[in-house]
Amino acid sequence: MSEAAGKLAPMGRLRVAVYAPDRLRHTALSRVVAEAGHIVVGVRDAADVVLTDGDGLPGETRPVVTLGGADYDSPGVLSRHAGASQIDAAIRAVSAGLIVRWPGAIDAGFGAMRETDGHALLTPRELEVLATLAEGMTNKAIARRLNISLHTVKFHVESLFRKLGARTRTEAVAKASERRRYETITL
């Protein structure tokens, strides 16, 4: 390794404090951070960036990337379901003094309960087919998995495209997850 490269290397390797009350999430997030080439440190240790699952500890003064937290003033705000590459990108960006938002954070805000449009509601079977589309399965594989004919699969996929206003499988999956985000209610 040349001397210049040796000097540059620490730039790509950041000290990241991972804070997650749930132990499984802590393990998973620590692995994501380590696999992205960073050093996982304790919450109280010196760190370039703090990655918190949900809301972080009050009074934090270091740059924070929050996953699904309510504090939208953090420099980094990602979805709770952010992927490894998004987490890595956010950590690097925030350590460089940038602000990171996922699109859902911009859509956030105090909104109305949406009544769903009855005509476009999916059936339970269509939701099953959608889940297999999300896995990238072919029509043949879907037919085997759900134990239905190829013809029926095609029928369901066409119906999904129509109800979701999608032209491709990827678009159908994206639109359905968008809808689910807005229209899931908790009781």
Place this chain on the structure above:
Amino acid sequence: MIDQADLLAQFSDALAARAELAKHAVVAIRLAHGRHMTGMVWQSDIVVVSEQSLPRNDDFELITAGGSVVTAGIAGRDPSTNVAILRLAEPIVPPAIATGEARTGAIAVAIGADGTGGASARLGLVNLAGAEWHSSRGGLIDRRIVLDVSLARREEGGPVFDAAGACLGMSTFGPRGQVIAIPTATIERIVPLLLRDGRIARGWLGVALQAVAVPDALREAADQSSGLMVMSVVDDGPAAQAGIVAGDIILSVDGTSTHRFRRIARYFGSDSIGRKADLRLIRSGTVITVQTTIAERRAA
């Protein structure tokens, strides 16, 4: 002949005088990284803030009119109406403000706290004053008030005044950055409840639901075209204890159809807690009835 330049100067002076007075109606709430948000002085020891933007801390530092720093503790929060209240450690003098009614097209002045004891001001129109609505978190908001005003994040939670100086409500952000106001009537309804209990109790089953179409073969038995499919069940929640599983499609709760979200949201008010409710649902292609006991929603 009327001097038009003079009229404009009068209009401007009147607005500036309002903004100067309004600094007594707001406080800045200190946040991390040198930022702040705005709170509305509600009574001598109570400040109303936008719940969605308030960090989940117990204690806050507020900057009041003139710049003095006062500590305040959280006294209650209601995500369903976006109202939270802070109790001041030492009382301040609240300004006397009348309650106004929003009218579409009327002038609206939104006031924020500047963070040093003064006010910041925004001028626009009431873009839309409509009927009552339900938030996605199940709260009833007395009127829909959409403002044609741009607002900075630090100004969220401040009062919105009409031309007569009456308060229409508290400014906050709706979806996609839309600026709306939580009507004064809603705040008047929620604050006493928060002062008493610290929260607005709501009924709870412990399920996440998504609307689905009832399959054609079951429409007749179900007697409705849509229901709410259980996507997930909270461990140990009332639904889990009653044996509700993901994939069940709930058709009605005690005879109230799940066809409309709003009616169901209304059913799960504080009076529903402890009630035994019959859930009519579709499981494995048949319509069955399961009894549950509605519990109180756990703190978020």
